[in-house]
Amino acid sequence: MSLIKSEELFSKLAKQSKASSIREILKIIQSSDVISLAGGMPDPTTFPVEEIKEICSQILTRDSARALQYSSTEGLLKLREFLFQWLNMDAKKYTTDNIIITSGSQQGLDLVSKALLDPGDIVIVELPSYLAALNVFRSYGAEMIGIPMDSEGMQMESLEDTLEKITSKGKKVKFVYTISNFQNPAGVTMSLPRRKKMLEIAQKYDFFILEDNPYDKLRFEGEPIPSIFSFDYEGRVINLGTFSKILCPGLRLAWVSGNEEIIEKIATLKQATDLCTTMLNQLIASEYCEQGYIDKNIESNISIYKDKRDIMLQSLEKYFPEGTSWTKPNGGFFVFVTLPEYIDTDEMFSDAIKEKVAYVSGSSFYADGKGKNTMRLSFCYPSKEDIEEGIKRLGKVISKQIRK
Ligand SMILES: Cc1ncc(COP(=O)(O)O)c(C=O)c1O
Structure with missing residues (x-):
């Protein structure tokens, strides 16, 4: 009361x-x-409760001063180095400076929106799409326009038609939000030709693609399809990944990859949000990955x-x-x-x-x-x-x- x-x-x-x-x-x-x-x-x-218990105890015995301290906003370098290798990020295009660790992908969605959206800005989303992302875009005053999907993901003709209409009114889209693998909620995966087409369209109409990929490693059959992020050469795609579905969501650990400007902006905005992601959890995930468990x-x-x-x-x-x-x-x-x-x-x-x-x-x-x-x-x-x-x-x- x-x-x-x-x-x-x-x-x-x-x-x-x-x-x-x-x-x-x-x-x-x-x-x-x-x-x-x-x-x-x-x-x-x-x-993996037993492994986490063991690793946590090792860290607190060996490195408690660091584990329980504030840390850099960008996140533990060792963890970013691991992710860089593990995600096969192209060293010709990127360095570990192109990755920032966030407190869950939900924070990534929030910070990307904070960095890019003003009230009234247009965001294109899949029909249907992840509810908590729609809520974030809405909270920044975005106007959301939905594009239907079929078994190959977002329909590109419909995307182009919509973009024509938007540009003919003198308006511009800030970004397209896509969950390219095993989409939440539809379970659909975007085909490779559609991924390539989406990037082409993004270049033509000049907007970012926000590719949210929490499920990509949980493939039950078939060959993995390269992310849109992997064949982007302009820094136009921002990619979100998370440990939530492959390790555990309670650690609240995820990452955003993107061009230097956007990552720097996100780091500045993150300082005002939580200063840094929990160091203890980053050390746990980093050790867990380094010891080959992931x-x-x-x-x-x-x-x-x-x-x-x-x-x-x-x-x-x-x-x-x-x-x-x-x-x-x-x-x-x-x-x-x-x-x-x-x-x-x-x-x-x-x-x-x-x-x-x-x-x-x-x-x-x-x-x-x-x-x-x-x-x-x-x-x-x-x-x-x-x-x-x-x-x-x-x-x-x-x-x-x-x-x-
Ligand atoms: C598509 C999508 N993006 C982001 C998230 C948030 O993940 P995290 O636990 O890393 O915040 C989820 C969680 O269900 C999700 O399905």
């Missing part, structure tokens, strides 16, 4: 901000017997998540009624389901909760407010048994809505 009238004193930004629907859902279903196919949290059995952990994560993906896809085939369709991701955490047009997944949510299953309704991911008949299902967190049971329950809920 507070006696002060806080609302009157809130900033415009705070007044406009709404709690994320996903967070609200997670609150409802936490500690209940609802099977949640909603949250995008990693499976905690993938967290690739092994990723290998084991892939096998765990692939099994779960398979169970989800098999269960969807078995329990979902005719008239429904879904994406078949080759990696990552998510499957995106489309129901017949007349079903509203927001309205259906309370029926699902009665049947003790939860999902995220698709409309929250659409910058244009559409997607009412879609939903995101996550296979990352629940057990295999819960995935099958959850899909069975959801199939029942949807079947009741299907018009014969």
